Amino acid sequence: xxxxxxxxxxxxxxxxxxASVADVSLFYPQQLVMRGASAGWMIPVFSMLVxxxxxxxxxxxxxxxxxxxxxxxxxxxxGSFATRAICxxxxxxxxxxxxxxxxxxxxxxxxxxxPRSPISFIAVPFFLVCMYYxxxxxxxxxxxxxxxxxxxxxxxxxxxxxxxNWMRPEQAMPLWGNGIGPLLSGAGxxxxxxxxxxxxxxxSSRMRKGSDVRAIGYWSIGIIGVTYLLVxxxxxMCFSPEAAMRSPFPLYQLGRLIYxxxxxxxxxxxxxxxxxxxxxxxxxxxxxxxxxxxxxxxxMPVYRPLVxxxxxxxxxxxxxxxxxxxxxxxxxxxxxxxxxxVTMGIPLVVTLAVRVRKRREVRGDEELDPQENAS
Amino acid sequence: xxxxxxxxxxxSLLVVAxxxxxxxxxxxxxxxxxxxxxxxxxxxxxxxxxxxxVTVRIAVPGEMAGNxxxxxxxxxxxxxxxxxxxxxxxxxxLTLLNSTVERQVSLLHLATILIGENVAKAGVxxxxxxLVRMREFRRTVTxxxxxxxxxxxxxxxxxxxEKSMSRFHESISExxxxxxxxxxxxxxxxxxxxxxxxxxxxxxxxxxxxxxxEQTQQSxxxxxxxxxxxxxVSFKPGELVRMGGNSLDxxxxxxxxxxxxxxxxxxxxxxxxxxxxxxxxRTQMDFPDPQxxxxxxxxxxxxxxxxxTEIKLDSDPxxxxxxxxxxxxxxxxxxxxxxxxxxxxxxxxxxxxxxxKQKEQDLMEHLYHDYQxxxxxxxxxxxxxxxxxQEMEQYPFREKLKTAQVTVDIDLNIRRIGVQLAxxxxx
Numbered sequence: 001x002x003x004x005x006x007x008x009x010x011x012x013x014x015x016x017x018x019a020s021v022a023d024v025s026l027f028y029p030q031q032l033v034m035r036g037a038s039a040g041w042m043i044p045v046f047s048m049l050v051x052x053x054x055x056x057x058x059x060x061x062x063x064x065x066x067x068x069x070x071x072x073x074x075x076x077x078x079g080s081f082a083t084r085a086i087c088x089x090x091x092x093x094x095x096x097x098x099x100x101x102x103x104x105x106x107x108x109x110x111x112x113x114x115p116r117s118p119i120s121f122i123a124v125p126f127f128l129v130c131m132y133y134x135x136x137x138x139x140x141x142x143x144x145x146x147x148x149x150x151x152x153x154x155x156x157x158x159x160x161x162x163x164x165n166w167m168r169p170e171q172a173m174p175l176w177g178n179g180i181g182p183l184l185s186g187a188g189x190x191x192x193x194x195x196x197x198x199x200x201x202x203x204s205s206r207m208r209k210g211s212d213v214r215a216i217g218y219w220s221i222g223i224i225g226v227t228y229l230l231v232x233x234x235x236x237m238c239f240s241p242e243a244a245m246r247s248p249f250p251l252y253q254l255g256r257l258i259y260x261x262x263x264x265x266x267x268x269x270x271x272x273x274x275x276x277x278x279x280x281x282x283x284x285x286x287x288x289x290x291x292x293x294x295x296x297x298x299x300m301p302v303y304r305p306l307v308x309x310x311x312x313x314x315x316x317x318x319x320x321x322x323x324x325x326x327x328x329x330x331x332x333x334x335x336x337x338x339x340x341x342v343t344m345g346i347p348l349v350v351t352l353a354v355r356v357r358k359r360r361e362v363r364g365d366e367e368l369d370p371q372e373n374a375s
Numbered sequence: 376x377x378x379x380x381x382x383x384x385x386x387s388l389l390v391v392a393x394x395x396x397x398x399x400x401x402x403x404x405x406x407x408x409x410x411x412x413x414x415x416x417x418x419x420x421x422x423x424x425x426x427x428x429v430t431v432r433i434a435v436p437g438e439m440a441g442n443x444x445x446x447x448x449x450x451x452x453x454x455x456x457x458x459x460x461x462x463x464x465x466x467x468x469l470t471l472l473n474s475t476v477e478r479q480v481s482l483l484h485l486a487t488i489l490i491g492e493n494v495a496k497a498g499v500x501x502x503x504x505x506l507v508r509m510r511e512f513r514r515t516v517t518x519x520x521x522x523x524x525x526x527x528x529x530x531x532x533x534x535x536x537e538k539s540m541s542r543f544h545e546s547i548s549e550x551x552x553x554x555x556x557x558x559x560x561x562x563x564x565x566x567x568x569x570x571x572x573x574x575x576x577x578x579x580x581x582x583x584x585x586x587x588x589e590q591t592q593q594s595x596x597x598x599x600x601x602x603x604x605x606x607x608v609s610f611k612p613g614e615l616v617r618m619g620g621n622s623l624d625x626x627x628x629x630x631x632x633x634x635x636x637x638x639x640x641x642x643x644x645x646x647x648x649x650x651x652x653x654x655x656x657r658t659q660m661d662f663p664d665p666q667x668x669x670x671x672x673x674x675x676x677x678x679x680x681x682x683x684t685e686i687k688l689d690s691d692p693x694x695x696x697x698x699x700x701x702x703x704x705x706x707x708x709x710x711x712x713x714x715x716x717x718x719x720x721x722x723x724x725x726x727x728x729x730x731x732k733q734k735e736q737d738l739m740e741h742l743y744h745d746y747q748x749x750x751x752x753x754x755x756x757x758x759x760x761x762x763x764x765q766e767m768e769q770y771p772f773r774e775k776l777k778t779a780q781v782t783v784d785i786d787l788n789i790r791r792i793g794v795q796l797a798x799x800x801x802x
Contacts, residue, residue: 037764115510117403166563171571173758174767241764242570257563259515262545266513 007203009212011142014149015285016196016220021227022282023193025275026104027328029232029250031336035186038241039177041233046187048225051194054344055221058201059214061351066210070201070350071296077353084297086346090198091293093335093342094286095310099317100331101286102126105279107324112252113272123315126280131311133284134291135304138203141284148277155274156227159251160234162258162267167237177241192339193228196220201347202289248328251275287311412478413485414469415540418525419502420491422461427494427502429468430459430526432540433476434484457529465506482511486541488518488562489581491525495629495636500569507566514563517544519581520629520636522613531583531622533591547625551579555649555658556610556626556642569634573754573772577648580627580639582613588622610642632748640738647738650731651697652752653682664710665726672714673707674727674789684753688760688770692778695739695753703727703789715792728787739781747776 007015033040065073074083106123114122133141177183197217204213235250238257247253252275255268288303291310295303321327418430433455458475462468472480494502506512521528537543551557557579568576586603603616612627628640628648640648649655657677664670679702687694705714705723714720742748754772761767 038758112510114404121403168755170755170758174761174763175759176763179763179765240567240571242572243567257514259561265515 006139006208007142007206008146008208009216011139011146012200012203012207012212013216013220014145015138015142015281016199016216017223017227018145018149018152018278019199019282019285020193020195020220020224022275022278023101024228024231025249025251025278026101026108027248027250028193028228029235030245030248031332032186032190032228032232033236033241033244035178036183037177037245038172038174038236039183040241040244041172041229041236042177042183043186043190044225044228044232046183047190047194048221048229050187050191051197051221051225051344052218054191054348055197055217058197058347058351059217061354062201062204062213063211065354067205069203069205070198070347071293072205073354074350077350077357086350087293087297090202090342090346091290091297093339094290094293095314095317097335097339098283098286098290098314099320100327100335101279102283102314103318103321103327104324104331105275105283106318107327108249108252108275111324112249113269119319123318126283127311127315129280130283130287131307133280134288134307134311138206138285138288138292141281141288145281148281152274152277155271156231156251159254159258159271159274160230162260162264163234163238163254165260166257167234168240169237171237171240172233189336189340191344192336192342194221194224195343196224197347198343199285199289201350248324283314287314290314406479410478411483412476412480414480414482415484416487416489416529416544417465417482417485418457418459418489418491418521418529419465419494420459420525421493421497426461426463427465427468428459428461428526429465429472430457430489430529431469431472431480432457432529433480434540457526459526465502466509482506482509484541485512485516487544488516489525489528490518490520490578492520492522492636494525495520495578495631498634499565499631499636500634503562503566514566515561517548518560518562518565518578519625520578522580522582522639527583528581528623531588533621535620547581548579551625552656553658554642555646555655557645558628558649558654565631569631571755572768573749573757573770574752575633575748575750576631577750578629578631578636579625580612580629582624582627584613584615584617584622584624587615587617587620590618591622612639612641630742630746630748630750632746637746637748638742643734644738647731647735648750650676650678650699650701651682651735651739653678654752659706662723662727662730664712665722666712666719667710670710671707672705672709672723675704675706676787677702679786679788684756686753686757686760688757688775692780693775694780694782696782696784697735697753698784699786701731701785701787703787704791704793705789706793720789724787724789727789728785731787732783732785735783735785736781739783740779743776743779743781747773749776 029040032043036043061073062068068076071083071087074086078086102123106119106126109122110117110119133144200213200217200220204210207213231250235244235247235254238254239247244250251271252268255271258267259265287307287310291306292303294306294310300306321330413434414431415434416432420428420430422428435455458472460468460471460475462471469480469482488503490499490502507514519528532543534543537546547557548559551559558577560576560578565576565578568574603618607616609616610626612624615624615626626642626645628645629636630638630640646655646658646660655676655678657675659673659675661671661673664672679700682700683698685694685696685698687696703724708714712719714723739751742750749772758767761770
């Protein structure tokens, strides 16, 4: 196990929440409205229920096997080859997710805040900062998250509340939007944003108190689900489903829409801070995780020498799509469609394997006991 | 060991300083304020062959501060003289503007869009839609529909008090909220309502009052009888009977079907519209005295509660029922009737109630039956009567409006009578 430092309860909660809600500032709410129309806000609710169900299966294993994490549990239950394969799959998913995320983030910055700057002028400093944080390790990133997350929550709430004069609750109707089918399929796919389950499972052994893992999981799933729900609902009520599905940067658009008389307006610059902070934390964490997993695969004692290499790969891949539209298309085609298999599927499979192995061991013990008695 | 730590610290500081200098001073997006030409007002008129005539007024900061009060011919409203450019698109027009304006034209401080009648009738979204995609454009700008040409407004506008264009339009919007003679609407609301399948937008109207314009050109030397001969009171945009002041009338409402202008409402109809929408603030209105012909009583009205709407979509024709609870203050009595007496007060209340009810009902039937336009904000509430979007879109909404039956029920209570009991009378 590579030494990556210890995590406190609040630090872990802050890190998992901030990293998972980072997508809310980009095009995810618009995608939710595209899928569910006026009921787009329901998709995070259904996804949250799925995430709760998955966590209810994963958490007991992590709590019971204290000071163990996804990798060590996988090694015990599925063997070393499967562990390496799983590490590579998670690392590749992180890199793919990061590539589309950083590209959409930098494109969003160019489109909305710095239109004349070359994209590399924004991407290079952004990656340098993220690399620095990734080198500092999970402990450093989680502490930054803890320091900033209350500010982010206040900022986000302010952004939503200051738009109250535009809100029309009727625009969240018809109740079922595009129908129950798209809502349920959307809910299944949208579970990929609940990155927190994977992160907690990967770093559960770093927790000072192993039994905290269960509560952190439930709280983080709840906060993430409610954040997506609130942002999508406010976005819908301010823009109407017809307009919301044409607006790719909801938080920025909501920031620009604030107009409470002559003196409270033009506040969007203050809210840009929110999505930059969330993006830095998410990218740092994901680069760190991808690097850490590659180091584990190659049995390296430390992961830090790989940080620059992984960051450069992500930087290169982020420029592979030719445009913002193509990036969204890649994201929907690969990340959204298959992300759930990594974020939910892998922790679920590994913990199920641990349960099966435990049962076999118990049965084996029971079968051994009679023989011993007989002898 | 100590010197090594010191060296590392100094080296780190140097790296931070160099990086800071690199990334903070040479920002690509740095634009000097002196290099910008901020458009504060934008007018849109239709040109020939599918072109668009874009008129702009550019802010001149020195003028906004009122430093150059004597040179009113050179610049009006803290801005440049209007400049009009013909182009295929608004973005194209803004680029062309830079061939005559010596600074970079920017929409960052755009306060108002004036939409010419020909553009409004052809469909506003074709012109304003591309603007929404532009980073500099804000959905919170105010906008007005102009009966006639938008450029004429820029040329004619001579405010009574304000010196800044943005302040001027904000003040008009604010005052309209209180008089109820015009609606207040931002372009965001217009776009959202245009896109909704069962709601239509409205827009405030700004019109040139030709009579006042003529008076202004003749230096107001004519007598009152000559300039306002035998005309009754008018609430129509561009036809207010008055002398002096700005040559523009800020009264009335443009009613759209989708994004196309279909008709105008006058000031009184606008008040009825606002009353149905539940957006009327405290507003003073004149009502004919029910007991003395030719006399008028002034009542300040406001909503006591938000209007209740009931729409029965399953009946044929559809039934629309509105219940309003209004509260009034009697603030002016022309007649000699003592309306502080309870019976007289009931008579006045009934008369006002019937007048309002009839006007509201007429207005709704007129817009529903003649134009199939739904600008009253009540049809967005029917969204909850459908379970899915597809079901809602299949509903023949416009068709049903043709025969819609409207019932208005008003509960009016005149609560206060001002600071006088019986009316003042002669000896």
